[in-house]
Amino acid sequence: MNIESIGTWAGEVYKALEVAEPRVLGLKALKKATKLKKDEIMAALGWLGREGKISIAEDDQEIVVTLV
Numbered sequence: 001m002n003i004e005s006i007g008t009w010a011g012e013v014y015k016a017l018e019v020a021e022p023r024v025l026g027l028k029a030l031k032k033a034t035k036l037k038k039d040e041i042m043a044a045l046g047w048l049g050r051e052g053k054i055s056i057a058e059d060d061q062e063i064v065v066t067l068v
Contacts, residue, residue, distance in 0.1 A: 001040075001043065005040075006043045006044060006046075006047050007047065009034075009036055009040045009041070009043060009044035009047075010043075010044040010047040010048050012034045012036060012044070013030060013034055013036070013041060013044040013045065013048060013065075014048060014053065014067070016030060016033035016034050017030075017054070017065060017066075017067040018067060020033075020067075023066060023067040024064060024065070024066045024067075025064070025065055026059070026062045026063065026064050026065075027041065027062060027063040027064075027065075028062065030065065045065060052068070053067065053068060054066060054067055054068060055068050
């Protein structure tokens, strides 16, 4: 894992959220849409969260990510 990889994963997660309607996906749906592993998605979410591009919440014990 390196910074370049995390940036690439963040791009994949961002694209998956961008095409989703209404731009909201749970962690399971993100895994399915991106084919990334959980730790790769979590790193990508950290990147996107730091950039202020997503909102993260917990709904019924699942992480839900919204593109802002």
